[in-house]
Amino acid sequence: MPEEPEATASTGVRGSAAYDLVIRRAHVFDGRQALAGLYDVAVDGAQIAFVSAQPLRGRQEVDAAEGWVMPGLIDTHIHFYDVHAVSGPDSMRAFEQNELPGRLGLFLDHGITTIKSVGDPTGGILDTRAKIAAGTLRGPRLLATGCGITGRDGHPAATVFSGNPWARERFTGEVDSVQQIRDLVHHLADRKVDAVKLLSEGACAHSGGPKYLWRNPAFPDGVELERLPLDLLRAGIEAGHERGLRVTVHTTQQVAAREAIEAGADGLEHGVTVEPLTDHSLIDLMLEHDITYTPTLWIDDAHPDARGNLKKVADAGVHVALGSDTFSGRGLFGANTLEEAELMVAAGMAPTQVLSAGTSGAARQCARPDLGTVSPGKRADLLVLNADPTADIGNLRDLRMVILNGELTVDKR
Structure with a gap:
């Protein structure tokens, strides 16, 4: 009413x-x-x-x-730098000079006034944020986590960046000890990132357990991965909270989502996509821990259970935030965010629920009460x-x- x-x-x-x-x-x-x-x-x-x-x-x-x-709309999950084109200092500079301004403008042209980068090269994305804030570069308000933090040889280091070692070092932060993940989180906090993103690749076992074969149309033969070990996951979340930063975790499977929540995560990136969400106690856990669920249907709609899982958590009253997982090479920046909103409605959410997810709900996910x-x-x-x-x-x-x-x-x- x-x-x-x-x-x-x-x-x-x-x-x-x-x-x-x-x-x-x-x-x-x-x-x-x-x-x-x-x-x-x-x-x-x-x-x-x-x-x-x-x-x-x-x-x-x-x-x-x-x-x-x-x-204005807020897209809480984007990858801005071109992961295919950036492979060294020259191509990085060319992207920033020739491509970056126009792509920023596309967000504004489609009504997206704030974007949150969750896995771009730390130095580049923070410099871009500073230029936008100073008014020397036209674009939406930019929030950034810097690099995404993953386990050694985890996603996306061993998948997206497997053939691009230069970008791998800058787009991802690979860690294999509690001290390394704590040091990296504190380093990012010192550089004034807006949040922290950890990657616990779903549907795969812990270090020391059986391997998981990660499949994607771009990698038809699959890539063997291990999930971020639990002690590292907990340490990364704790370090982020010590610095007053929200920590969200990339998951795709129920067991990984539960693990992230119990470790203290503030939100789930993707949530549960590769299987039906059958564990109703997991939804109760999301509610109990005040979790924000970012469904990223624009990239995950190919999974047959992604829409139904979103409807289940939304109907239960879990906080939902709009995030498209937009990246270079597919679709159009800005337009992809609008498509995400339409896919969320197609999944069974009411338009007002989706509008809230893209405004006040997204502002909540970004810890920006002044927005939305x-x-x-x-x-x-x-x-x-x-x-x-x-x-x-x-x-x-x-x-x-x-x-x-x-x-x-x-x-x-």
């Missing part, structure tokens, strides 16, 4: 002063629900100032014409749409404007 926002202005005025920007006469999805009626949304600087049922005045005004305003909702004091990352996304998730594609940090960034009028 649509509700009025708690922080609606009673009169919509603040003396004779005007706001920096006012979006007039819009339906609003506030990050959790659709609000009843039409509203003016006022922005001052980089923040939302008011959501008012009464008219507001702005130095700049945009008529939404009874379209929709919602928070349309309410006073929050960051003014806003989309103006021509049609109702709560009725049809495909209406995310009917984008009129993108506002990032209070600035009109994309105007498709």
Whole structure:
């Protein structure tokens, strides 16, 4: 049932002063629900100032014409650098000069105002983050874990990067002792990463146990892997928490998901994809530990159980965050995020659930309470749409404007 926002202005005025920007006469999805009626949304600087049922005045005004305003979308799981093209200093530099700016722009053009990189070369992605923050590079807000941390010869080191040793050293952090994983997590924390990502490749045994043959269309012969040993998994999570960082874990199988949660993980990347989720106590464990589940259907929809597993956890009330697992070489950055939202609806989630997963739920996953909702004091990352996304998730594609940090960034009028 649509509700009025708690922080609606009673009169919509603040003396004779005007706001920096006012979006007039819009339906609003506030990050959790659709609000009843039409509203003016006022922005001052980089923040939302008011959501008012009464008219507001702005130095700049945009008529939404009874379209929709919602928070900018957040994609919590992307791989930005081209894992195929980057194989040395020259190709890295060429990518950053020739490809990177346009790919950043694609996210904004599709209404994605924040992206979280979860396995790019640490130095490169943090330099890119700094340039965006300084305003010398146009792009969405960028959050980053730096390299993904995996066991020695684990995924993706021994899979995606098996033939690219230069990139392997930079995109992944391979560890084989508790001290190594603790040192690496603290090193990343010293470099001010936004979170930590560990990889516990699902469906395979611990070190010392039987090998698991990892299969993927790109590797038809399979690759033998071992899962990150439990003591290293626990140590990596503990070290991240010591530095105040959320730690999410790549899993694909129920036993790996349970292990990650019991070790203290804050979220699951992919979750359970390679088998049906039959262990109902695992869902209870997700709820008990306040886990965020990121289904990445854009890459995992080929698994026949991925959609059904997502519906089970969503129906149970587990927190879900939108994350596409976008990487170079397939689809189009930005468009892939919208496809992820559509796949989540196809899996059985309601459009409002998916919109929440891509806004307030994603902000929760990223530990950014300033993002993901349309309410006073929050960051003014806003989309103006021509049609109702709560009725049809495909209406995310009917984008009129993108506002990032209070600035009109994309105007498709």
